[in-house]
Amino acid sequence: EKVIVNGELIERKDAVMDIEDRGYQFGDGIYEVIRVYNGKMYTAEEHLKRLYESAEKIGLKIHYQKDEIKSHAARLIDENMLETGIIYMQFSRGIAPRQHAFPLKDVACSYIAYTREMPRPEASLDKGVKTLLVEDIRWLRCDIKSLNLLGNILAKQKAAESDCYEAIQHRGEIVTEGSSSNVFIVKDGTVMTHPATNLILNGITRQVIQKVCAENAVPFVEKEFTVEQLLAADEVFLGSTTSEVMPIIQVDKTVIGEGVPGSMTRKLQELFSQHIQKECTL
Ligand code: PMP
Incomplete structure (x- = not known):
């Protein structure tokens, strides 16, 4: 090696x-x-x-x-x-x-x-994953992909201890991002995610999702949303390099939608896979 x-x-x-x-x-x-x-x-x-x-x-x-x-x-x-x-x-x-x-x-x-x-996480992509909410205790330059990851680590550890795939962080009422991913909600056909400010890392997966939404006339807005909106969303998913477009079927005790990956999430997974194909075929 x-x-x-x-x-x-x-x-x-x-x-x-x-x-x-x-x-x-x-x-x-x-x-x-x-x-x-x-x-x-x-x-x-x-x-x-x-x-x-x-x-x-x-x-x-x-x-x-x-x-x-x-x-x-x-x-x-x-x-x-x-x-x-x-x-x-x-x-x-x-x-x-x-x-x-x-x-x-x-x-x-x-x-x-x-x-x-690292294989694609196919089983989780298919079934969806559970998450929990944690207060975002990190510093105010989360836009930098810094080696300092203690806040992220402590959040992810809480998730791991509860058999959850990811911890969703919030600053007060506002949902920021996962411990190692961006978080998206779908409400009435619109995809929403936290704006790319100093409070989140502007994920490359996030950027790809934004791009494929634009190309396919899927309404996409960068706008703050609350914990309440998260729990009441039609669909929730996360995006990251290793996790791709990962359906979230539970947040704390709240089941999202029908408890299975929603149709918009499935559509974005498909568009994301097509983008991979386009960039990485032999
Ligand atoms: N937010 C955080 C805190 C991250 O660590 C990551 C990367 N794992 C992301 C978002 C997603 O970024 P990307 O899509 O570029 O992997």
Whole structure:
């Protein structure tokens, strides 16, 4: 199994990180997860664009060109013979004596990437999943795909302990997003999701859903909605790179709709699969 460390393709067992890497000590860095279908990267351009945007937002300089990172990823897929799975990549502010402020000298960022096999979650996509509500206790820059994920982790752990697939976070009355996904409701034929502000990560899956809705005359609005609206929705689903368009059939004790994936969710799943086909056929 091969991995990338600072631009070099090496064996996984030879990969080591410094104990004073700022990613390790502070979570001072950013990351991306790109889906691979049929051995091809899905929406790689969009993910890499967001990667550089996240870097910019925290003043981290990525001294690699987009095409270099892309060819590293392609190299990993090849070497590891990955068909269906993900590429994880992360960039930290590098290695320097521990102090909160940025390193004084120009320290190079640390860059790692690896692949992992991951099938499409077909059973859950078919049946739908249960979720629970948790207060969103995260910071106010959730638009950055930061390595700091404690708020997200604590939320997901609550879900896991209740045998739920995802935790749906809310700030007071307003539903923001899942712990690792965006949340959508359907009411009277309109798809609604939280606007892409500082309070959520603007998911690439979210962007694809928005696009296919526009292309297929499906009403789609970016608008805040409340916990009450969530519980009273006709349909609820989440979107993420690994989970795709995932039907939500229960929120806490409340069964959504008929307790089975709704017709709009099914339609969007189909349109999403077509988009994958278009981007990733051999
Ligand atoms: N929100 C959060 C907090 C996430 O971690 C993710 C990514 N797993 C998403 C939304 C969905 O983003 P994407 O569709 O780009 O995977």
